[in-house]
Amino acid sequence: xxxxxxxxxxxxxxxxxxVLNSCKSEPKHDQSAIGRVHNITEIKGEERAILxxxxxxxxxxxxxxxxxxxxxxxxxxxxxxxxxxxTYMFWTFGGTVPGSFIRxxxxxxxxxxxxxxxxxxxxxxxxxxxxxxxGGGAEATFIAPGYEATFNFTALNPGLFxxxxxxxxxGMHIANGMYGLILVEPKEGLPEVDKEFYVxxxxxxxxxxxxxxxxxxxxxxxxxxxxxxxxxxxxxxGALTAENSLKASAGETVRLFVGNGGPNLVSSFHVIxxxxxxxxxxxxxxxxxxxxxxxxxxxxxxxxxxxxEVPGNFILVxxxxxxxxNKGALGILAVDGEENKKIYSGKSEPGIYQPSxxxxxxxxxxxEIVSITPEQQLAAGEKLYQVNCAxxxxxxxxxxxxxxxxxxxxxxIAKNPEKAIGAVVNGLTGExxxxxxxxxxxxxxxxxxDAEVAAVLNYVYTKMNASETRVTAEQVSKIRx
Amino acid sequence: xxxxxxxxxxxxxxxxxxxxxxxxxxxxxxxxxIPAGKYFxxxxxxxxxxxxxxxxxxxxxxNEDFNHFVxxxxxxAKASVKRLFADENYLKHWDDKxxxxxxxxxxxxxxxxxxxxxxxxECQGKRLPTTAEWEYAAEAGRNRPDGxxxxxxxxxxxxxxSEPLPEKLPPAGTTLxxxxxxxxxxxxxxxxxxxxxxxxxxxxxRADTGSGNALFCGGGSLQTRDPANYAAFLxxxxxxxxxxxxxxxxxxxxxxxxxxxxxxx
Numbered sequence: 001x002x003x004x005x006x007x008x009x010x011x012x013x014x015x016x017x018x019v020l021n022s023c024k025s026e027p028k029h030d031q032s033a034i035g036r037v038h039n040i041t042e043i044k045g046e047e048r049a050i051l052x053x054x055x056x057x058x059x060x061x062x063x064x065x066x067x068x069x070x071x072x073x074x075x076x077x078x079x080x081x082x083x084x085x086x087t088y089m090f091w092t093f094g095g096t097v098p099g100s101f102i103r104x105x106x107x108x109x110x111x112x113x114x115x116x117x118x119x120x121x122x123x124x125x126x127x128x129x130x131x132x133x134x135g136g137g138a139e140a141t142f143i144a145p146g147y148e149a150t151f152n153f154t155a156l157n158p159g160l161f162x163x164x165x166x167x168x169x170x171g172m173h174i175a176n177g178m179y180g181l182i183l184v185e186p187k188e189g190l191p192e193v194d195k196e197f198y199v200x201x202x203x204x205x206x207x208x209x210x211x212x213x214x215x216x217x218x219x220x221x222x223x224x225x226x227x228x229x230x231x232x233x234x235x236x237x238g239a240l241t242a243e244n245s246l247k248a249s250a251g252e253t254v255r256l257f258v259g260n261g262g263p264n265l266v267s268s269f270h271v272i273x274x275x276x277x278x279x280x281x282x283x284x285x286x287x288x289x290x291x292x293x294x295x296x297x298x299x300x301x302x303x304x305x306x307x308x309e310v311p312g313n314f315i316l317v318x319x320x321x322x323x324x325x326n327k328g329a330l331g332i333l334a335v336d337g338e339e340n341k342k343i344y345s346g347k348s349e350p351g352i353y354q355p356s357x358x359x360x361x362x363x364x365x366x367x368e369i370v371s372i373t374p375e376q377q378l379a380a381g382e383k384l385y386q387v388n389c390a391x392x393x394x395x396x397x398x399x400x401x402x403x404x405x406x407x408x409x410x411x412x413i414a415k416n417p418e419k420a421i422g423a424v425v426n427g428l429t430g431e432x433x434x435x436x437x438x439x440x441x442x443x444x445x446x447x448x449x450d451a452e453v454a455a456v457l458n459y460v461y462t463k464m465n466a467s468e469t470r471v472t473a474e475q476v477s478k479i480r481x
Numbered sequence: 482x483x484x485x486x487x488x489x490x491x492x493x494x495x496x497x498x499x500x501x502x503x504x505x506x507x508x509x510x511x512x513x514x515i516p517a518g519k520y521f522x523x524x525x526x527x528x529x530x531x532x533x534x535x536x537x538x539x540x541x542x543x544n545e546d547f548n549h550f551v552x553x554x555x556x557x558a559k560a561s562v563k564r565l566f567a568d569e570n571y572l573k574h575w576d577d578k579x580x581x582x583x584x585x586x587x588x589x590x591x592x593x594x595x596x597x598x599x600x601x602x603e604c605q606g607k608r609l610p611t612t613a614e615w616e617y618a619a620e621a622g623r624n625r626p627d628g629x630x631x632x633x634x635x636x637x638x639x640x641x642x643s644e645p646l647p648e649k650l651p652p653a654g655t656t657l658x659x660x661x662x663x664x665x666x667x668x669x670x671x672x673x674x675x676x677x678x679x680x681x682x683x684x685x686x687r688a689d690t691g692s693g694n695a696l697f698c699g700g701g702s703l704q705t706r707d708p709a710n711y712a713a714f715l716x717x718x719x720x721x722x723x724x725x726x727x728x729x730x731x732x733x734x735x736x737x738x739x740x741x742x743x744x745x746x
Contacts, residue, residue: 089643121646121731123722144722144729169714217643
């Protein structure tokens, strides 16, 4: 700009006319214009991109000019937990699922280094949807284990873009966790908020069903049929719940960068108890307002912005709700701070989605717990709890006030072992009072064997209620209808 | 055809003694016959290849085998190999203190370049298999030549692919034995082929021409004969990611040999 103006100063006659003219044409690019060549501008300086692991996001960009950004991303194949007690051989960008978050500015010139760790077994590459060019960089970055590839691109379009591995068979690479997000901030920046988080959904296909313990191999047939065992945020059941919950305080503004890696499923992203004030639809420049649920395509994204007005646990779900209840698509935004009774009284009965189908009693005999020590039973009970109960009652058993009653330090549990058993094996409907708070909802009966019910309840009694009460499989059998 | 086959078997039996590798039970020939047939490449726009019968190493080349070669051909030693023919990680796992690092002497040799593999085979009077030959032999299941029709075989291969590379590679001849009597063609490491990178260098070596394009995107699978053969996709991807001087921890090789049959008609 400066040099342009200097030149203009030489021509005093034209000065005013041109400055006025430039005032009309310079400020903002025409959103509807096709082509973004105006984003190929002078590059000043050089910096190394800060990459963050989910759920964290690199700090906002304060630069007002385009620069050269160096991005270093490493591919690591490693076994990690997909749920408590269940592991999976993940292929990752940066050692996490989703991969490291990359933040650059519209017009930046990026020098991208992709490194395939020598211990990896397979070749990989990267297709960044933010890239204009052959394969989004896929061809340029295709590398064997132990090698590094480099390519350059200019970020022409602003937006929140998915990146993923695009090596054949591409579905398998994505199903194993090879995706992440790159944010190209618009020139004018994004409005300032108090908290920013990185959340990305993915569907997984394992040989064993949901919750079956041990190392689970990728199941190609289920993937082709699109029958996911896991639909999860940030690569693990519970990656965003309990102590891993996202945290904010009442009155703060929150921005969620939400992606969907797929490979198959489209997400109906929703935060229970919040309305999105702004949604950058499909991660682009168009802002929609007052949105309850936003659709995020596989290989797509959305930016949602809202103010958390009142305290509480706000639950992130894929509102294709069986995925939330049965496949892991749950996260929590835990908000502390002052209540605001005008906005939310805290007394009204919130509605609850009630899955109608009854789970079929598990016929899986391998999970039968026979002749084990109390310690083994407790350990088994804890795993069963995390897989079957924690989605609603939370990992620490404290529940969600008014929605899911607590099972930890719970007078209901302590006083009524038979009712507790009944709730698990037969389900529970209607009003109950727990620790003085009324609950009126439905608990579906759980697909657990008698021995498993005994194990999970003994875990609840021992660890969450410091109680001497013990439940036996025989008791459970008698109460089961 | 049938009679010549019997003759071949007799010939092999006769010459077997001289070829037996140390760790194989006596009388097991070092190479086995892969009978003539037609190989249908993964991609429809590639023509099927007619293959004559050929001999294939029963086992992948081991650390021990390769050590003999290096001793006899010091220009291929770890310290003296030309960078043009093998990059810095050539035989990286070989160590002065522990000859083959974490791997047993009988395990498949890895971290070898294509040039080195080519030369090794040449010195044995053999050659590297073409991709068509290698894939054709690898199509066999445990009990039949068409592994794709053997229940559970494709899943087994994908399980192998899903497993991380072991810290210590198993001795050759201990994982999977296929219908032709070939060991470990699946299950441990990838293997070099003679024309490993041809999928990307057909035509005008750009990805938007020729079959290489199909390797990158889901759309490409429309042009494939068997989109369920994920293991084959992974192998194709591996091969096409390589340059001839590359050395990779999960990549070894084995050799083949033409069957020269006189009076076969």
